[in-house]
Amino acid sequence: MSKIWLFLSSLFFYSWWNPKYFPLILLSLFVNFFIGTYLGKEKPIWQRKLMLTIGIVFNVGLLGFFKYYDFLINNINLVFSTDFNLLYLVLPLAISFYTFQQIGYLVDSYRQETKGYVFLDYALFVYFFPQLIAGPIVHHKDVMDQFRDPFNRRVNAKHIAVGLLVFSIGLFKKVVIADAFAVWVNSGYSMAASLTFIDAWMTSLSYTFQLYFDFSGYSDMAIGAGLLFNIHLPKNFNSPYKALNIQDFWRRWHITLSTFLTRYIYIPLGGNRKGAVRTYVNILIIFAISGIWHGAGWTFVLWGLLHGIASVINRFWTRAGFSMNKVLAWFITFQFVNATWVFFRAPNFTTAIQVLKGMAGLNGVSIPDQLANILHWETTRLYTFSLAASALEVLLYLAGALCIVLVFKNSYEWKEQFKPKWYYAVFAAALFIYSAFHLQKVTEFLYFNF
Template sequence: MIFNSFEFIFLFLPTVFVVYFILNKINFTLSKAWLLAASLFFYGWWNPIYLPLLLFSLIVNFIIGTTLGKMEAGRKKKALLTAGILFNVGLLGYFKYYDFFISNVNAAFNTDFNVLNLILPLAISFYTFQKIPYLVDSYHGETRGYNFLNYGLFVSFFPQLIAGPIVQHNDVMAQFLNKENRKINYRNIAAGLFIFGIGLFKKVGIADTFAEWANKGYSTNGELNFIDSWVTALSYTFQLYFDFSGYSDMAIGAALLFNIVLPINFNSPYKALNIQDFWRRWHMTLSSFLTRYIYIPLGGNRVGPGRTYINIAIVFFISGIWHGAGWTFIIWGVMHGAASVINRYWSRAGFKMPKLLAWFITFQFVNAAWVFFRAPSVDAAVNVLKGMVGLNGFSLPSGFQNTVLSSLNLPYYNFTIAESFQWVAIALLIGFIISVFAKNSIQLRDQLKPNIISALYIAILLIYSVFQLQQVSEFLYFNF
């Protein structure tokens, strides 16, 4: 089930909400069981075949975590933790990377090993990154007292199950156990609906429009010229931000209805003044996970400049391959690793540059790196980048005109190609202004004053968005 669907908005979410708070007045264990069952139903709605794997992983990790919490420190405890981590990494690796590995072996050594064409289980990347920290915290004795119901709810709580934010057990479990959170909180309902509405509009009103232009460009077989390449690259840059931040907003909003505050995942990343600042703002829960469970254990910045740079490169290599089994993702991760090393060296040397120039360089680097992240192949990415620097010419292809007009749902009035491009330029400018200059959704939520104006504002966004639900589209991070 997806957030931007009639089933979720008008059936699933209201039903789960009403029954949950009714059961809270009867028996809290029943209400948690209801929420866990509803979350598993939410997960299985998309494709029930994935559900047994999720349950199997839940049970195995709970058994290992519980055992770790009871063991005394020693080699056996470390061995069990290692086995638990390898179990999770192995499960993710088999489904996500087996075919990629075999395909590259066949290409490199001219072999003919069978490719299994495995279907990636929904959300496996996200729930794997929740279970590993749970095992590590269990090893340190920080998860005692959890039963399977609490653990299952922590991992599978439906707002954040599919695409984050990636939560740690201490982010949410204390909230579920808080007696005050068992009561309906009208302030949280107002804030939850407010940010959910903003997230829904980001997805169906903004991201899906940019998606048509990005998809057009990345599916083109021929060369892309200067203008078309920039439209393609910028369209995806804004599509990805509004799509993923929109999902995170909707997740945070839906959770607030149940009085659960999920961690912030985006903080205006396109306002960043350097690449380190960008990663403090983009997919913040992933950055936190990589820092806490990979960068710091490797030694972080406590091991001298040379080792620090290697640690940074390793973290971003892992980030790249976590996002997808493909060389484009690896290149994207390596690019961000290299940029982060340069930024760290620049800072250590005490160099500075004007803020506007720093922002411009950061944004353009992120935009160029997204080309590899989105492109179906390295050749396709190179084609777009060549066009962006003018190596493929400067004229606007005539076929682009109809794509623009159809995506904007405008009547066809024999617009010229130049007039069609104006619509693109206006849309890109609006996306740029919102993402770089406007307050983000979390700031708006925190400043929310429930009144007629805010009610009308969110009602307009919701009404418009609901009318767009006939064109159902997946969230981008469902693919990762």
């Protein structure tokens, strides 16, 4: 009964946003479970291959129609001077995430690795509400046994305590830190053509930290909420801005997406088993897929390819036996990530180039008058900092965010090192209450768009 209630609650949670997509999510659920069950049976190999193909085409077709139809038609109209109508489809919530989860399930069913699963456990695996909306992308082995474990139907005081702590950390990341940066990011990108050196860098760095605290905050909230039901969701972030190279970054950022792409695309393509050239091609393929998965736009594709090229260069560098000072390695990695996030955030190439030109100083270098007054500089080229009421405020937020991501323990370390102490309760309560007072100005989670 507890699992039925949890499943119905998850469906209600999903449907509350847009009830018209409720039939779609049920269709996806039943079709994938039926195909997965068929693939798990002893059938002729050609029948199982055909059914797997049907299942993958079904899932990719749904995702492609809702997410990429307008993008495809727009490009066809542009290239061939046609005038096909756009549908202006609203992307069904979480379709990118539950599509990948179910494709992984079908592939593992084909490999005979999913036998014995019942419908209710499968339904919870796909639509467990803490992780449904924006991940982490859960593998069936991560949670299915937990749903079947009768001990997880009992109240666990430690899990509740840890869950509330991690949830409160995630909530604070989102509504206090990420949403503060969102104001300056939106302001900066809305006037990208006029950004000069300092405010362009503040704009780009603000988005770098907004995205991190927004998405990692959601992942923390998902993990924390899962623990309230005695379900351990997989780690999705591990201090990615501490990375010393781009491969290290992708081992730490959106870990479950990297795991999916490696397991179901990179390795089947041959991984690194077919020579250096083929390895580099495979790397570029998975990063191009990562880019287009994040958004239906050429800026996302370029973002993915830039990370793919950087990964190829890093692998070549490592194989050649070169090394680099750790501080310099961190600085180069962080600045590359920061610069490429510009393409991730910008609505088009024109805006992205404008921001990057500002960062390069090609639009001039001006000192905000607020900073000039503090530094007692006299210059005839002062301007009013337009991203916020105070340039100093943005600088303090950036310095604080950098300190948090480089010095403080991440939420997973808090979770693993947790001991029931009174000060943990006070800390969690303080974060939660303070965050609650900021809920009236919350923006949507960025990964809801993907």
